[in-house]
Amino acid sequence: MPHSRREFLHRAGSAALLCQTGAWMLPAHADDRREVILHARPGTTRLAPADYPETPIWGYDGQVPGPTIRVRQGERVVRRFVNGLPEPSAVHWHGIRIENSMDGVPELTQPAVQPDAEFLYDFAPPDAGTYWYHSHHRTFEQMARGLYGVLVVEEPEPPEVDREEVLVLDDWRLAEDASIHDSFGSLHDWAHAGRIGNWITVNGEGTWRRETARHERLRLRLVNAANARIFSLVLKQLEGWVVALDGQPLPAPQAAGPLVLAPGQRADLIVDATAGEGEEGLLVFRGREQDFALAAFPIRGRAREARLPAPQPLPPNPVPALGDLSQARRETLRMDGGAMGRMRQAMLGGRMVGVRELAGQGKVWAFNGLAEMPDAPLLTASRGETVRLAMANDSAWPHAMHLHGHHFRAIASDGAAGPLRDTLLLDRDETAEIAFVADNPGDWLLHCHMPGHSISGMKTWFRVA
Numbered sequence: 475m476p477h478s479r480r481e482f483l484h485r486a487g488s489a490a491l492l493c494q495t496g497a498w499m500l501p502a503h504a505d506d507r508r509e510v511i512l513h514a515r516p517g518t519t520r521l522a523p524a525d526y527p528e529t530p531i532w533g534y535d536g537q538v539p540g541p542t543i544r545v546r547q548g549e550r551v552v553r554r555f556v557n558g559l560p561e562p563s564a565v566h567w568h569g570i571r572i573e574n575s576m577d578g579v580p581e582l583t584q585p586a587v588q589p590d591a592e593f594l595y596d597f598a599p600p601d602a603g604t605y606w607y608h609s610h611h612r613t614f615e616q617m618a619r620g621l622y623g624v625l626v627v628e629e630p631e632p633p634e635v636d637r638e639e640v641l642v643l644d645d646w647r648l649a650e651d652a653s654i655h656d657s658f659g660s661l662h663d664w665a666h667a668g669r670i671g672n673w674i675t676v677n678g679e680g681t682w683r684r685e686t687a688r689h690e691r692l693r694l695r696l697v698n699a700a701n702a703r704i705f706s707l708v709l710k711q712l713e714g715w716v717v718a719l720d721g722q723p724l725p726a727p728q729a730a731g732p733l734v735l736a737p738g739q740r741a742d743l744i745v746d747a748t749a750g751e752g753e754e755g756l757l758v759f760r761g762r763e764q765d766f767a768l769a770a771f772p773i774r775g776r777a778r779e780a781r782l783p784a785p786q787p788l789p790p791n792p793v794p795a796l797g798d799l800s801q802a803r804r805e806t807l808r809m810d811g812g813a814m815g816r817m818r819q820a821m822l823g824g825r826m827v828g829v830r831e832l833a834g835q836g837k838v839w840a841f842n843g844l845a846e847m848p849d850a851p852l853l854t855a856s857r858g859e860t861v862r863l864a865m866a867n868d869s870a871w872p873h874a875m876h877l878h879g880h881h882f883r884a885i886a887s888d889g890a891a892g893p894l895r896d897t898l899l900l901d902r903d904e905t906a907e908i909a910f911v912a913d914n915p916g917d918w919l920l921h922c923h924m925p926g927h928s929i930s931g932m933k934t935w936f937r938v939a
Contacts, residue, residue: 508552509594512540512565514609514621515558519678522652529652531620532559538678539642539699540607540623547602547627555593559616562586565595566610567625568738568876569721569896571793572597574916577878578610582917582935586611601791602629603721604640604695604740614701614925615658618647618669620678622699633717633744633785636777638693639684641757641769643735645671645703661930665813665838667871668702668737668924674759676769683770686747686755687777694743694757698735702924704872704899705735705759712755712771714745715785722881722894723788732760736874736899738923742788746781749773793881793894794911797860802909805853807865807920809900811839811931814870820845820931832931839869839922839931851937852920855912864907867900873932874899874923882910897923912938 517536518528534540545551557563564586566578576597580586587593599605605625609616624640647655647669663669676682686692692712698705708731715727720740730743749755755771796802811817819828820840827845832838837845842852855861862885867873876897884892885907900906921933 509554510552511556512553513556513558514563519620521646521673521675521678521680522648523680526652529646529648529654531654532616533620534623538620540621542624542626542640543607544626544628545599547630548598548600550596550598551625553595555587555595557587557589557591560589561612562588563609563611563616563621564593565607567595567597567605567607569603569605569740570597570599570625571601571879571881571914572599574879574914574918577916577918579878579919580611582919599625599627601721601793602627602789603718603723603791604697604742605721606642606697606699606740608699614669614929617699617925618658618701619654624695624697626695627721629789631789633693633788634691634782635693635744636690638695640695640697641676641682642678642697642699643674643676643705643768644678644699645674647671648673659836660926661833661836661838663702664836664926664930665811665833668926670702671700674766674768682768683772685774686771687775688747688749688751688773689779689781690747690777691782692745692747692771694745696735696741696743698737698739700737702737702926704737707733707735707768708758708760708765709745710756710758711747711749711753712745712757713748714743716741717744717785717788718742719893720881720895720897722793723790724893726787727785734899736872736897736923738874738876738897739895739899744785747771747773748781751775794858794913796883796891796909796911799860799862799885799889799909802860802862803853803855804862804864806842807852807863807934808842809839809865809867809869809873809922809932810843811845812869812871816868822846836929837931839927841932841934844934845931847933847935851917852934854937854939856939857913857915859912860909861912862907862909864905865900866905867902870902872899872901873927875920876923877908877910877918877920879914879916879918880910880912882908885909912936914938
């Protein structure tokens with residue numbers, strides 16, 4: 475069906491369209507000793523409908539998403555990052571509990587990699603699960619241009635499924651010619667919800683579908699790679715279980731009801747295609763006014779007469795257990811600022827600065843009254859110490875708080891510990907407490923994973939001695 479420019483922009487402003495098969499082949503298992511080039515460079519890809527030009531992007535190996543890296547648990551990931559961009563960059567391995575020097579945070583764990591320069595990333599992921607990698611320099615622009623990919627760490631004994639699909643959710647802010655709109659440094663975006671796009675893709679495609687047999691069992695690895703969009707998801711004519719969040723297995727599979735993925739978060743689902751012949755199973759995004767299908771699984775044939783039994787839990791990863799919470803060290807982190815917020819001033823450059831001057835310097839958020847990366851750590855923990863961190867979102871906007879180098883558990887008011895996560899969504903005026911074992915030595919970032927919020931004041935760091 476032809477699309478006019480007006481129709482395209484109208485429909486793009488709401489969400490993605492349904493669905494056309496995308497061939498995204500997964501590479502073979504990585505050789506434990508083999509070095510591979512990971513080249514960040516400009517490229518083009520088809521995001522918009524066919525009667526629009528291809529979109530210029532920045533991508534790893536010039537593609538969006540970048541190449542999927544698959545290793546078995548404990549195998550080494552060896553990637554020589556080559557920066558073919560016109561500005562510095564670095565690669566952060568999101569959710570991986572690796573040595574600090576490999577974390578990819580410029581000015582904290584490594585210098586930024588200059589144009590035409592290289593950096594060797596070499597690490598062995600200790601945990602199986604769904605992880606991803608992305609730029610961590612000028613992230614608000616570089617990630618919005620397409621610099622991200624998926625890292626799958628396979629369990630020694632994967633669950634019994636017929637097929638696996640990695641689904642990377644993103645939204646893009648496109649101009650009328652389908653180019654990426656250049657409003658990367660919009661202070662308005664930074665002070666509100668962040669850079670919300672007008673065109674949603676799955677695996678870099680505006681339309682995505684894959685033929686599936688009735689009662690076929692799928693493992694879906696979902697990754698939210700958007701700058702700021704929060705995806706509220708439901709399944710239709712797909713029934714199953716959530717088996718892992720942020721790469722970490724749940725103690726028992728949970729029925730796959732409505733699922734919220736904040737920027738940076740992931741979820742592993744095991745689902746059965748329950749739609750009938752000629753129907754479709756759908757992964758659906760619940761928008762404010764209307765639901766939209768993000769991915770479709772049209773039914774062709776039958777895999778078996780009846781559904782398989784419920785899956786067993788995935789094997790746990792070697793994440794250290796929390797210590798005695800009553801004896802744990804306690805710290806606090808207060809988030810303030812943004813449009814319609816109550817912040818009137820904050821510390822910047824060693825002095826108290828009013829909101830107008832803060833905005834003039836691109837700072838509209840603060841952690842504990844500080845609107846920039848602090849010189850001193852938020853906390854210094856001894857290796858193996860259990861830390862409790864109480865967080866309060868005193869703003870009118872949600873924030874996705876990401877902890878580097880560790881996984882944490884949210885602690886309920888009755889002291890119950892939630893599932894392991896590396897990114898936690900806090901809604902407006904919401905409070906939460908997390909606890910983690912500081913077992914990974916180094917200096918680690920803690921920040922909002924809406925990159926516009928992070929660059930404009932919402933980042934700090936902690937030290938594990």
